[in-house]
Amino acid sequence: GENVEQHPSTLSVQEGDSAVIKCTYSDSASNYFPWYKQELGKRPQLIIDIRSNVGEKKDQRIAVTLNKTAKHFSLHITETQPEDSAVYFCAASRKSTLTFGKGTMLLVSP
Amino acid sequence: EPEVTQTPSHQVTQMGQEVILRCVPISNHLYFYWYRQILGQKVEFLVSFYNNEISEKSEIFDDQFSVERPDGSNFTLKIRSTKLEDSAMYFCASSNEKLFFGSGTQLSVL
Numbered sequence: 001g002e003n004v005e006q007h008p009s010t011l012s013v014q015e016g017d018s019a020v021i022k023c024t025y026s027d028s029a030s031n032y033f034p035w036y037k038q039e040l041g042k043r044p045q046l047i048i049d050i051r052s053n054v055g056e057k058k059d060q061r062i063a064v065t066l067n068k069t070a071k072h073f074s075l076h077i078t079e080t081q082p083e084d085s086a087v088y089f090c091a092a093s094r095k096s097t098l099t100f101g102k103g104t105m106l107l108v109s110p
Numbered sequence: 111e112p113e114v115t116q117t118p119s120h121q122v123t124q125m126g127q128e129v130i131l132r133c134v135p136i137s138n139h140l141y142f143y144w145y146r147q148i149l150g151q152k153v154e155f156l157v158s159f160y161n162n163e164i165s166e167k168s169e170i171f172d173d174q175f176s177v178e179r180p181d182g183s184n185f186t187l188k189i190r191s192t193k194l195e196d197s198a199m200y201f202c203a204s205s206n207e208k209l210f211f212g213s214g215t216q217l218s219v220l
Binding site: 034036042043044045046049089095096097098099100101102103 | 158160166
């Protein structure tokens with residue numbers, strides 16, 4: 001089955017800096033890659049996603065890039081704000097079932 | 111905005127007891143899921159459900175687990191004889207294309 005590795009496990013940045021979280025996947029047939037943000041005690045919330053026919057997607061301060069050849073995808077957050085502090089999960093799927101990475105705890109200090 | 115709703119938000123039970131976790135998926139969604147998250151860990155897939163039958167299940171979803179869609183709106187997860195290691199946050203989710211999570215049921219097995 002699919003295996004998703006996510007790095008780093010924790011990331012501390014200063015407000016205004018950029019943050020990058022990286023994931024790799026194992027199943028070359030995976031074609032959908034969403035990112036979820038989970039605040040403490042809350043449900044994971046979809047923040048951005050990308051399909052395998054696209055190399056990059058942006059939504060305001062958030063962007064995702066995908067390298068199908070290398071089976072890498074990354075989340076980029078620019079101009080980080082304290083409210084970006086949360087755990088971020090990447091995921092990959094081939095059909096409908098998502099396999100999640102272990103998560104990255106992002107801490108943005110004012 | 112439509113949401114996946116789950117009840118109860120917290121469930122405490124004794125080891126060996128049966129529990130039923132309830133979910134109301136988003137009304138026009140066709141795919142339903144149960145995931146679980148042990149405290150501080152990643153979100154793990156349990157089972158997916160489509161067209162009134164299980165479409166995929168993980169190794170975690172053994173004979174102690176079952177799912178049901180008893181009517182046109184509810185989707186339930188039953189754990190027949192709970193074990194200590196079943197303690198986790200259980201998330202229901204639904205999708206047509208993008209996956210949306212419910213707010214979760216925190217299950218504590220004593």
